[in-house]
Amino acid sequence: MKSNNLTIRTILFLIAFLIATPGFSQQPDNQKKMPTKDEIMEMSYQDLLNMPFEQLIQLANVVGVSAEDLLQMIMNKDVSSASKTKEKVFQSPLSTTVITKEELTASGVTSIAEALRLVPGMIVREKTPGNYDLHIRGNDNTPPKNVNLYSEDAMSLVMIDNRPVFNYSFGGTFWETLPIDLNDVERIEVIRGPSSALYGPNAVGGVINIITKHPDSSKPTANANLQMGTQNNRIFNGGISGGVGKKFKYRVSGNYQYKERFQDDFYVFDINKRMSYDQMDSLHMYWGNAFQKPTHADTLFKEKITSKNLATDKFGANVFLYYDLNKEVNFVLSAGTQKSEVVSTTLGNAAIPYVGRTSNTQYVDVRAKAYGLDFQTNYMFGDQEVEKSNPGYHINPNIFNAQLEYDYKIGTLTLRPGVSYQATMYTDKKYVDIDAKEGFLNGDKRLSGIAGFFRADYKPFERLRLIAAIRADKYDIPDKTYLTYQFISTFNLNENNILRAVYSRANRGPFIVDSHADLTAASVPHVLSLYWSGNQNLKLPVMDMVEFGYRLKLFGRMMIDLEAFHNTTKDYSYFNLDSMVYKVQTGQPSRKGYIDYRNFDMNTVQNGITCNISVVVDKKINFSVFGTYQVTKINDFYPRTLGFMLTNLQTGLNAGNPKKVSVITPDSLVNTTNKSTPNVFGGMSLSYYPTHKLSISATGYFYTSQIIETTKVDVTNNTAKKNYFDGIAGVPDMYSVKAKFIPNLKVSYKFWKENSLYINARNFLGNSEKEFAYTDQIKGTYLVGVELNF
Amino acid sequence: MKKVRLLLCLAGLFYLALGYGQNEKFKALFVYNFTNYVEWPGGTSGNFIITVVGYSPIVSELEAISKLKKVGNATIEVKVVNSASEIGSTNIVYVPAAKKKSVPEIADAMAGKPTLVITDMAQGKFGINFVEVNSKQSFQISKSNIEEHRLKVNSSLLELGTVVN
Numbered sequence A: 001m002k003s004n005n006l007t008i009r010t011i012l013f014l015i016a017f018l019i020a021t022p023g024f025s026q027q028p029d030n031q032k033k034m035p036t037k038d039e040i041m042e043m044s045y046q047d048l049l050n051m052p053f054e055q056l057i058q059l060a061n062v063v064g065v066s067a068e069d070l071l072q073m074i075m076n077k078d079v080s081s082a083s084k085t086k087e088k089v090f091q092s093p094l095s096t097t098v099i100t101k102e103e104l105t106a107s108g109v110t111s112i113a114e115a116l117r118l119v120p121g122m123i124v125r126e127k128t129p130g131n132y133d134l135h136i137r138g139n140d141n142t143p144p145k146n147v148n149l150y151s152e153d154a155m156s157l158v159m160i161d162n163r164p165v166f167n168y169s170f171g172g173t174f175w176e177t178l179p180i181d182l183n184d185v186e187r188i189e190v191i192r193g194p195s196s197a198l199y200g201p202n203a204v205g206g207v208i209n210i211i212t213k214h215p216d217s218s219k220p221t222a223n224a225n226l227q228m229g230t231q232n233n234r235i236f237n238g239g240i241s242g243g244v245g246k247k248f249k250y251r252v253s254g255n256y257q258y259k260e261r262f263q264d265d266f267y268v269f270d271i272n273k274r275m276s277y278d279q280m281d282s283l284h285m286y287w288g289n290a291f292q293k294p295t296h297a298d299t300l301f302k303e304k305i306t307s308k309n310l311a312t313d314k315f316g317a318n319v320f321l322y323y324d325l326n327k328e329v330n331f332v333l334s335a336g337t338q339k340s341e342v343v344s345t346t347l348g349n350a351a352i353p354y355v356g357r358t359s360n361t362q363y364v365d366v367r368a369k370a371y372g373l374d375f376q377t378n379y380m381f382g383d384q385e386v387e388k389s390n391p392g393y394h395i396n397p398n399i400f401n402a403q404l405e406y407d408y409k410i411g412t413l414t415l416r417p418g419v420s421y422q423a424t425m426y427t428d429k430k431y432v433d434i435d436a437k438e439g440f441l442n443g444d445k446r447l448s449g450i451a452g453f454f455r456a457d458y459k460p461f462e463r464l465r466l467i468a469a470i471r472a473d474k475y476d477i478p479d480k481t482y483l484t485y486q487f488i489s490t491f492n493l494n495e496n497n498i499l500r501a502v503y504s505r506a507n508r509g510p511f512i513v514d515s516h517a518d519l520t521a522a523s524v525p526h527v528l529s530l531y532w533s534g535n536q537n538l539k540l541p542v543m544d545m546v547e548f549g550y551r552l553k554l555f556g557r558m559m560i561d562l563e564a565f566h567n568t569t570k571d572y573s574y575f576n577l578d579s580m581v582y583k584v585q586t587g588q589p590s591r592k593g594y595i596d597y598r599n600f601d602m603n604t605v606q607n608g609i610t611c612n613i614s615v616v617v618d619k620k621i622n623f624s625v626f627g628t629y630q631v632t633k634i635n636d637f638y639p640r641t642l643g644f645m646l647t648n649l650q651t652g653l654n655a656g657n658p659k660k661v662s663v664i665t666p667d668s669l670v671n672t673t674n675k676s677t678p679n680v681f682g683g684m685s686l687s688y689y690p691t692h693k694l695s696i697s698a699t700g701y702f703y704t705s706q707i708i709e710t711t712k713v714d715v716t717n718n719t720a721k722k723n724y725f726d727g728i729a730g731v732p733d734m735y736s737v738k739a740k741f742i743p744n745l746k747v748s749y750k751f752w753k754e755n756s757l758y759i760n761a762r763n764f765l766g767n768s769e770k771e772f773a774y775t776d777q778i779k780g781t782y783l784v785g786v787e788l789n790f
Numbered sequence B: 001m002k003k004v005r006l007l008l009c010l011a012g013l014f015y016l017a018l019g020y021g022q023n024e025k026f027k028a029l030f031v032y033n034f035t036n037y038v039e040w041p042g043g044t045s046g047n048f049i050i051t052v053v054g055y056s057p058i059v060s061e062l063e064a065i066s067k068l069k070k071v072g073n074a075t076i077e078v079k080v081v082n083s084a085s086e087i088g089s090t091n092i093v094y095v096p097a098a099k100k101k102s103v104p105e106i107a108d109a110m111a112g113k114p115t116l117v118i119t120d121m122a123q124g125k126f127g128i129n130f131v132e133v134n135s136k137q138s139f140q141i142s143k144s145n146i147e148e149h150r151l152k153v154n155s156s157l158l159e160l161g162t163v164v165n
Helices: A004-022 A028-033 A037-041 A045-049 A051-063 A066-074 A100-108 A113-118 A296-305 A514-515 A642-650 B002-019 B025-034 B060-065 B097-110 B141-146 B155-160
Strands: A094-100 A124-128 A131-136 A154-160 A184-191 A206-212 A223-229 A233-244 A248-260 A265-268 A271-276 A285-287 A289-290 A310-324 A329-347 A354-370 A375-387 A394-406 A409-410 A413-427 A446-461 A466-473 A479-492 A498-507 A518-525 A528-533 A542-552 A558-570 A573-582 A591-599 A603-616 A620-636 A659-661 A670-673 A678-690 A694-703 A706-708 A735-737 A740-754 A755-762 A779-789 B048-053 B074-081 B094-095 B117-121 B128-133 B136-141
Touching: A037 A051, A045 B025, A045 B060, A051 B025, A051 B155, A094 A100, A100 A113, A100 A184, A100 A678, A100 A694, A100 A740, A113 A124, A113 A131, A113 A678, A113 A694, A124 A248, A124 A329, A124 A573, A124 A694, A131 A154, A233 A779, A271 A670, A296 A779, A446 A479, A446 A514, A528 A694, A573 A642, A591 A642, B025 B094, B025 B117, B025 B136, B048 B060, B048 B097, B060 B074, B094 B097, B097 B117, B136 B141, B136 B155
Parallel strands: A154 A206, A528 A591, B048 B074, B048 B094, B094 B117, B117 B128
Antiparallel strands: A094 A184, A124 A131, A184 A206, A223 A233, A223 A779, A233 A248, A248 A310, A265 A271, A285 A289, A310 A329, A329 A354, A354 A375, A375 A394, A394 A413, A409 A413, A413 A446, A446 A466, A466 A479, A479 A498, A498 A542, A518 A528, A542 A558, A558 A603, A573 A591, A573 A659, A603 A620, A620 A670, A620 A678, A678 A694, A694 A740, A706 A735, A740 A755, A755 A779, B128 B136
């Protein structure tokens, strides 16, 4: 009966089609009377075989791209970040993964950070709902036994359309401060491995370049994606685009996300248990046997964390203007704003691992391309409280970038010289008493750097490609020039097999806090003050990497991508206790500790392998499985916490022995394994389109267990733990993050044209294990949504 | 043991994946339609043979058509071979894109034979080549190449594709 109905419908469509088609090739309006793609796909073979060939061709045009080409599109996507020219992922000279907008939509990821769970080589842990810790390949929590700041990924460069969105004050990326959201993304390109010769400082672990959408035509379009669910989740994305004439186009977008925590209590280090929101205000400061209640204690905690439930609350709006003069000359201007408040982890040393963080920033970015010249400049400014209500952490960032590159081709040789300039200025002068040294900067603090770079891409013969990139960065602080480079070769055994080899060196850039810290912290009021100082002569961390890769296409539908890497990183800098002075003065604390930033002999050595297997079964099914195995050694590491050193220096400190200096002797250094990066991590995805209306996407992400050590713990000296609040023995020596598998499922149904209703279950088995030390349980989130496209 | 099970599951998944045909429906329909516009010397007595070189999802689509349609009075028979040397007497040879490197030897093997060679790639050696034009399925057609194979092509087919030399 169903078959008969279909046949009748087909005949009716054909009659309509025949009526509409006299001279159809001259009348594009008749397209409106064509059967839709869905209707054509539901036609039987018999119907299609009985059709005149001319009409069949017309129907094929409605269906669109051929299946074989579709396979290529799904599996072998365009990428531009890896070599700064558009090419296929299969040919990419570096370890590269591209996530397209179609994959983002299908997978059901709810944020750009979560989307990176679809990328091989990424470690992605959710600290609190919507707030993620991300690392490319690893080197997490280096050095261990220090503050949480060193658990941030300060060595991976995140960019939006080549504009760095890096946090130059402390290092790393505050993901919630990205003004764009999934709706703005055309694709996300991830390069694993050091790439600062191509992208500049901080592209050490790798690069994440988020490419925004460009309207295809001037036709006005609008889209919205709205989803709501458990934990009071509200995620709204919307945008309109269009143009005037053929040359001018625009796109305006907005996004909003709100997520709540799965629990309303907070872990407190020194009592080793969780306390309610209201109980937190009753905590007393603690030192030795003395208890002191902080001034304004009743409001202090609630100022830091304004709601017991809030995890993520963020908003962003953007406008993009495009002017395409001709094929060779085009301009893009984008500008936007964002406002966010999240409860995430502290950067510094605190009584609890949580802190509120707010940000309100704006940016403008201009890109121009003309006859091989490529110019980009941008400016970001705003107001950020990276640890809310802590006067030392309320700052105004100002970041300026300008870059000019030129593409010059001679036969199979492409040369790309360029120059770039960056200036960053962070200030806390609006929020602190500079004379009283209330801030950690106490005024305007600047960093700048100018760079020249050159890239040559040469094919001596068809199968062999050689790339050399070299870059010199001259910084003002430290007053040094750093040379970074990449030497890459790819060899096509044949069209289905490619061998790759990479040798590269990259360096991290200077940070404001390393260079300019000027903080006075009363750890115990009237008893002990600590003084933090930056260091303007630090050596910058440098990574050297050797990598070999092999890509293989099988059966025209499977791609296997293997990469084996070995890297060493040296010249780490971090802060440690230098000395302590005892002096009794009226109104002054008797003990003063001096903390400074120094380079240490510590180095890390990482060996690993990543494998990604993608299979496109047909138009209806594709899937991928990927995983990384890695081991990282930390050599010449001083395995003591700041707390231990603090206690050690205080012992015997008195009028007769008024100054003691920390001494790190060579025999106190150890070689150890970095336990904070999981040995194995990876994911999988399966997309299934049983009909053109229905799509089902299952994704999964997993990692093995890790151990995170902070300054709160010291396995060699438990007495060092009594730092802050009501000190009760029993703080765990180190935090073990258990292995976790996070399965997700999205089922979407197109109810009309390109408009869909969907259900989206994240971590749907409800595994509640914490994904980061001392923070929140992350349980299942269940959403319903609608996606509208006009 | 768990690892062994996981590997077995993955192996099973790949097996299923590779055995699953892709939707090449329209290309197969085009191939069938070409037979209405091409005339083979001596007509199409016996089975009408379509030979596919190497694995291609179009095989299952052609087989579906063979159960529903004939070419003239001839039953359609779909054969799959691994290399050019295995191609016997056939009316049509279909060369999938994955077999691009076999093009020269297929050209040699088919030279002068009354066979319509259809490929899924843009190149200049054969009668009909499937190509994508502006994300739409189209085909290039070479009248001279078809005639070199002693076949006659109806001029109306030339109007539906892109004529190449």
